[in-house]
Amino acid sequence: xxxxxxxxxxxxxxxxxxxxxxxxxxxxxxxxxxxxxxxxxxxxxxxxxxxxxxxxxxxxxxxxxxxxxxxxxxxxxxxxxxxxxxxxxxxxxxxxxxxxxxxxxxxxxxxxxxxxxxxxxxxxxxxxxxxxxxxxxxxxxxxxxxxxxxxxxxxxxxxxxxxxxxxxxxxxxxxxxxxxxxxxxxxxxxxxxxxxxxxxxxxxxxxxxxxxxxxxxxxxxxxxxxxxxxxxxxxxxxxxxxxxxxxxxxxxxxxxxxxxxxxxxxxxxxxxxxxxxxxxxxxxxxxxxxxxxxxxxxxxxxxxxxxxxxxxxxxxxxxxxxxxxxxxxxxxxxxxxxxxxxxxxxxxxxxxxxxxxxxxxxxxxxxxxxxxxxxxxxxxxxxxxxxxxxxxxxxxxxxxxxxxxxxxxxxxxxxxxxxxxxxxxxxxxxxxxxxxxxxxxxxxxxxxxxxxxxxxxxxxxxxxxxxxxxxxxxxxxxxxxxxxxxxxxxxxxxxxxxxxxxxxxxxxxxxxxxxxxxxxxxxxxxxxxxxxxxxxxxxxxxxxxxxxxxxxxxxxxxxxxxxxxxxxxxxxxxxxxxxxxxxxxxxxxxxxxxxxxxxxxxxxxxxxxxxxxxxxxxxxxxxxxxxxxxxxxxxxx
Numbered sequence: 151x152x153x154x155x156x157x158x159x160x161x162x163x164x165x166x167x168x169x170x171x172x173x174x175x176x177x178x179x180x181x182x183x184x185x186x187x188x189x190x191x192x193x194x195x196x197x198x199x200x201x202x203x204x205x206x207x208x209x210x211x212x213x214x215x216x217x218x219x220x221x222x223x224x225x226x227x228x229x230x231x232x233x234x235x236x237x238x239x240x241x242x243x244x245x246x247x248x249x250x251x252x253x254x255x256x257x258x259x260x261x262x263x264x265x266x267x268x269x270x271x272x273x274x275x276x277x278x279x280x281x282x283x284x285x286x287x288x289x290x291x292x293x294x295x296x297x298x299x300x301x302x303x304x305x306x307x308x309x310x311x312x313x314x315x316x317x318x319x320x321x322x323x324x325x326x327x328x329x330x331x332x333x334x335x336x337x338x339x340x341x342x343x344x345x346x347x348x349x350x351x352x353x354x355x356x357x358x359x360x361x362x363x364x365x366x367x368x369x370x371x372x373x374x375x376x377x378x379x380x381x382x383x384x385x386x387x388x389x390x391x392x393x394x395x396x397x398x399x400x401x402x403x404x405x406x407x408x409x410x411x412x413x414x415x416x417x418x419x420x421x422x423x424x425x426x427x428x429x430x431x432x433x434x435x436x437x438x439x440x441x442x443x444x445x446x447x448x449x450x451x452x453x454x455x456x457x458x459x460x461x462x463x464x465x466x467x468x469x470x471x472x473x474x475x476x477x478x479x480x481x482x483x484x485x486x487x488x489x490x491x492x493x494x495x496x497x498x499x500x501x502x503x504x505x506x507x508x509x510x511x512x513x514x515x516x517x518x519x520x521x522x523x524x525x526x527x528x529x530x531x532x533x534x535x536x537x538x539x540x541x542x543x544x545x546x547x548x549x550x551x552x553x554x555x556x557x558x559x560x561x562x563x564x565x566x567x568x569x570x571x572x573x574x575x576x577x578x579x580x581x582x583x584x585x586x587x588x589x590x591x592x593x594x595x596x597x598x599x600x601x602x603x604x605x606x607x608x609x610x611x612x613x614x615x616x617x618x619x620x621x622x623x624x625x626x627x628x629x630x631x632x633x634x635x636x637x638x639x640x641x642x643x644x645x646x647x648x649x650x651x652x653x654x655x656x657x658x659x660x661x662x663x664x665x666x667x668x669x670x671x672x673x674x675x676x677x678x679x680x681x682x683x684x685x686x687x688x689x690x691x692x693x694x695x696x697x698x699x700x701x702x703x704x705x706x707x708x709x710x711x712x713x714x715x716x717x718x719x720x721x722x723x724x725x726x727x728x729x730x731x732x733x734x735x736x737x738x739x740x741x742x743x744x745x746x747x748x749x750x751x752x753x754x755x756x757x758x759x760x761x762x763x764x765x766x767x768x769x770x771x772x773x774x775x776x777x778x779x780x781x782x783x784x785x786x787x
Contacts (some may be wrong), residue, residue: 159528160523164365177481195462197360197468202453204312205469207478209533210296213509213593219486219745220508221414222423223394225403227741228430232661234437237743238443244726245444247460248614248697255456255550260310261624262611265474266689270621270682275551277628282547282605283577284444284632287538288602290340290581292594297583298336299578303510304526309334313450317652318758333586339530344541355565367477374480374748377487389490392570393752397742401427403637411494417500422659432661436604436668441730443610461777468774471733475740483748545573563777604664605631608671612679615701617690622680630674631667638663699724729773736765 178227193248209368218226254260261278265271309331404424407414423429433535445451457463489512513525545741549570554561561569588594608626612619639660687709694706700720710717739762746755 154522156520157523157526160520161526164527165530167331169449182412185271190450193456193458195457196469198453198456199466200363200473201359202450202466203474204359204472206365206474207363207366207407208293208296209300209529210292211301212478212482213506214778215297215482216485216489217417217456217505217508217513219482220489221407221417221505222403223390224397224407224745225393225399225426227397227738227745228399228433230741231430231433232439234253234433234440236437236586236737237441239730240441240469241450241454242464242471243729243733244722245462245614246463246467247442248699249444249451250457250460251464251696251698252455259551262620264693265513265621265685266622268621268685270623270625271685272621273625274621274628275555276633277625279547279551281446281628282601283634284558285598285602286540286582287584288579288594288598290537291584291588292598293533293537293540293581294333294336294340294585295588295594297339297530299507299538300510300529300533301335301339302332303507304513305335309338309384316329317717318514337582337587339533340537340578340582344466344537344574356664363473365524365527366481366529368485369527369529370477370481372521373484374527374744375484377484377748377751385491386487387750389494395749395754399426399430401425404477411497412499413500413505419503420502422662429659429661432664436607436664437609437659439611439637439668440603440743442614443607443612446606464777471737471740475737476744479741479744480748485509485716487748488512488515495732517577521678541574541578545570545577548573602635604667605635605671606673607631608668611676615703617694617703617706618674618684619679620682620685622682623677624680625674627675628673631776632670634667635663638667725772725776729769732768732772733766736762736769739765 154710215226215230218229222229237676249260250270252260252263261275262271265274291551313320353726389410391405391407391410403418403423405418407418418424445454453466454463457466482769485508489508492515493508494510497505497508509529513529549566552565553569606628608631609624687706690706691709694703695710695717696715698720699725703719707719739758743758743762746752746758
């Protein structure tokens, strides 16, 4: 792409401004670990909510969702259930409050709060650190591949030729094949973004993310309006298959691109989504379990722990839902509409595995000079937000949960922050290494959210809702789940296994690995728990009284009621589940409405908007008005 000087100036100016602002505010994040990782728990909930939303507005995910909407049409609104997106609804309704009451720094530190400090608790603690580091490395590889594919299509410089001119010997060896233009762009952008993310910690990340979110919102509105102005509903209907505009499906997906774009049929087959009812059922089942498990130890958990009170933690996740979906899906739909209307010939020249590059392909067309620079700044801001948030979450586990706990408990705050910066650099280097050997964004994403997160689910559900579950059960559940995720992914790629699936079911979908991984993890959880004694009763009582969960806490609940005057157990299970059901519908409306607005499908948009209004009003009475300020602290001694 040939960028105009104005576009280049806007892009470079934004880069410089973001890095300078991040470095300027970094002094606030250098006092101690609480300041570095959680901003001293002083940031307002709405600022953290916008920051969290900005972190989720990542460029790799946006590229995948543009590709999904193009190929699957409105049926693509179900595919993000694989993360699952509705975990934000569970957090908003009750889990954020439960987590924030712990007042800890990281997810691994929360394990001590739940299981104490015995051998089982220490093993559970280390298993969380292992998962968190694996997760961050995977997400960094995912970000690396996404920004590389995007930048190579969008930016005008040939970095490989420049490098060859400066250091020809560097490109004369076999490993130099990895230093292609795509990977070189990713390296440069990752290293620039890491400057402020590593130096300033949470405060730098949040401040820059809020600024980036406003750029992204402006960008999204511009793209959506451009699509509405340039593309009529009739143009879309002529270019897409029957059923593309409907979110409903049967046993099979019900989309056939034959005669329009054969490669799209190949993509659906490659993804293993022909039997869509099975894929949806597995996504939803695993999604409910993953949501009940609470947030994974990443930037989402970090934002919750950084809020000032449990009430604000719930409001923060509500803010994420409210501000994220409408602008993001205006952008996704606008890009998809422009592709459907004007880029079909170019799409027919692509291979099926190149459809992920649809986003940068479309942005090279139909956007006026000046606006392109703003769009590039906004989309790179999306990457920077997610990357900085992911990178900032990793060192807390290495420094706070391994080094300080097991190696040097007397480590000074300044030294801890310094070590955290080195840990960030080490994790970044490993993530880049994996990214260099990755070929497809979707493959990395599906392994993380499909296999790896499934291995995490069972142990993290039981930790909230079953008093008997102990540290040994958690450790063996995590180890067997993560081990099964890695083993199942390898087995699924064996020729004989893949051939059997193709013959009897269809192309292998990583979602099919969910049942065996859950089973392996459940066996580990139950065996580890029932073959070892329960945790100390005082530890369990302290956790139960502070967190106030519902679930199978009978013996601990009875003791709390008998020994603590005025203690009332949590009776909100039914209203929480009702709010979750309403909240999922509410969130789906927030997703579908901007899609139908940009498509100008008013016969769909009006009912969706009406449903959104009704669910919003319902949640006002059943959720918002019931949010309570924390009661006075209860002494358990």
